Amino acid sequence: MMNFELTREFVENLRSLIERKDEAAVSEIIEALHPADIAEIYEELEIEEAKFLYFLMDDDTGADVITELEEDDRKRFLASLPSDVIAKRFIHKMNSDDAADVLGELDEERQKEVLSHIDDVSTAGDIVDLLNYDEDSAGGLMAKELIKVKESWSIPTCLRSMRRQAEEIDEVYYVYVVDNDDILKGTLSLKRMLLSSADARVKDIYNEDVISVNVNTSSEEVSNIMDKYDLVVLPVVDNIGRLVGRITIDDVVDVMREEAEKDYQYASGITEDVESSDSVWLLTRARIPWLMIGLFGGILGSRVIGGFESYLDNYPQMAFFMPLIAAMGGNVGIQSSAIVVQSLASGDMGIDTAWGKLLKELAVALLNATVMALLIFGYNRLIDSNMALTFTVSVAMFSVVIFASLFGTFVPMLLKRVNVDPAVATGPFITTLNDIIGMFIYLTLGSYFYNTLM
């Protein structure tokens, strides 16, 4: 039961120990920590300090720490080490999926160098195989390490083989059953093995209902499948059904978290994966693009408004409700897009067709638009605005809500169809566009009503 909390005092103390090269004290501190905690500490250290720490760890801990680091910290750290150290101290000690992920972050030249230092051909071969798969596919997520038994074996043969296989594998959750051609047939649960008699054979007790995915299945679908069926491990097969690997839930949790964070960042206008502990420069860089698009959109909006200058000269009250209408267009658009984006991401789109969805969105939009238009109409009557302004604001409100709803629903569906991440629709470009179109609708209606009624 370790409960480690990273504090400024802890880091300062550690840094001063490192400065004094107090190996004994530093060793004692890191031996009590989990690799994930050490990785957190790494992110606060300079490269040379991190290296000092690193050479005090045993190889297994060192490999785990590297796996746990954030990608940019890992890149920075590995860049400072020679290829043979990376090969012998890390890659060799990692699970094949982690090894492939880490190697995949290096440039090709460096990858070859590191691989040339791995003596065990089968390990190197596994990693090279994994590197060939698309990062966002089941192949890119899976590890090669798994325990498999043949359906024809007896339980004692099975146990002997499992013992041998288990030596290379960290955790045993499932045992897979294959036929003589390595085709996946089912799973053997440890519970069934605990409960079965010694003279049973694998084929009598294994479970045939196994859910698997193809190596080319997208990582999004993998995560939806594991979530829906509450799976901890998911076997991966090739195009003819041979068992080639397995995906564990912790890797998929990372995928899910990244997906959710990315969608959240789009919706809140941030373009890179940043945390409040990142540098000022990184934080600024992540925010400037949205602000630039917002600025550009605002300037475009000012041109649109400028085109109606003569009306504003005569009827300056029209300016009162401009921010309201612009904001409403943007907000309604984000709401509509966000609902579609979430449903697309969870794969839970129900059984409506695309037209059915637009029709339903139209119904929702009509309801919302009517309520909003009536309220703003009532308010304008209450404060005794002139009829032209009252009609302009109310009809513009109605039109903008309808337009932005349909546009916000349509765009992510279109983006999905052309294989662009639909979450882009909640991002700055579409939102700003909605603002401007809202402004245009408002002012056009305004010029019409003022011409007609005044």
Added chain:
Amino acid sequence: MMNFELTREFVENLRSLIERKDEAAVSEIIEALHPADIAEIYEELEIEEAKFLYFLMDDDTGADVITELEEDDRKRFLASLPSDVIAKRFIHKMNSDDAADVLGELDEERQKEVLSHIDDVSTAGDIVDLLNYDEDSAGGLMAKELIKVKESWSIPTCLRSMRRQAEEIDEVYYVYVVDNDDILKGTLSLKRMLLSSADARVKDIYNEDVISVNVNTSSEEVSNIMDKYDLVVLPVVDNIGRLVGRITIDDVVDVMREEAEKDYQYASGITEDVESSDSVWLLTRARIPWLMIGLFGGILGSRVIGGFESYLDNYPQMAFFMPLIAAMGGNVGIQSSAIVVQSLASGDMGIDTAWGKLLKELAVALLNATVMALLIFGYNRLIDSNMALTFTVSVAMFSVVIFASLFGTFVPMLLKRVNVDPAVATGPFITTLNDIIGMFIYLTLGSYFYNTLM
């Protein structure tokens, strides 16, 4: 390898079979499906149709289907069944955590009725225990079913006991080691057991480095711990360290998904957990509150603008950049809040103090504000705006970016301090407030510069 996709044709075909009461055909269909798929189908059926389906399933499948249903569908379905059926056919067949969750959704009267129909006192007792914990704590997430062995046992004793215990448990991932007082000492991995000799004792081979949580740990912290340490199962102990339950990753994945969805909904202005397949009424209800606050904010904004009417009469060009400044205030505020919210949620706040964070945000804000102000200044010189407008827009841009950044960083930190969900800060209220304050800054600066320079 089942690959089920829910289609309109499938549902229509099934409904017509149900209407004809064709038990054989319906049974054949559902036997080929996973409970999670049947749950998806349930959501498209009327209560009476669902009941027809339900009575064709065996109890285990039926209990799994109920567990997999969305909460509102489950409530609707259970309301139509008598208490003894709920007790004997579902609750009795579920894991204790699922049973407690389902019971927790019923009102107290109904809970008592259902519990009175459970004959096995220890099962009922476990469920009652679990119902007492806060839903958002480790106690509320955990299940009672686990396999534990005493450290003093030999491996054969251990295996005999595990066999007995395993009969009641679906999956065996970990075996926990306790002392005679039930205090958690460590874990026994199945791998170690596979590899150890028959005459070893538990205390020689178990792993003492076990991460556990207290029953009162918040579910957010549980999910951060399982994510950080890549855990599949996490043991839960009481205040004196006795092992009382375990949390599995699939329950935590649900927590994580809900947290992420909730944050996303705040950022995109939706107030309920909706999907595009929900009803028009539900979708409207989820969106109206944001729109109402937006409307109210817009009206307040119009009062602010109205207060400067005389300036707008004389200088209508001031209206051109109003939507830009309002939008910028809202956007910058959301960006700042979103970064804090994400860092708070992931527990990854680094080692900066609250003041340190505000100072850093100020640095980021100064950078962004300078860039934006210079760009809009340049644009206004380019199109030859008068100096008053140029200065108004540029200085307002600078001030609004700084103000909204600090406000957006401060509010979620304050909310966290007073135990309100910080994600609220990315919601409608603060965003609209930022819009209005931005407008006020803009117009105040405008009246100053026009008075001074014109």
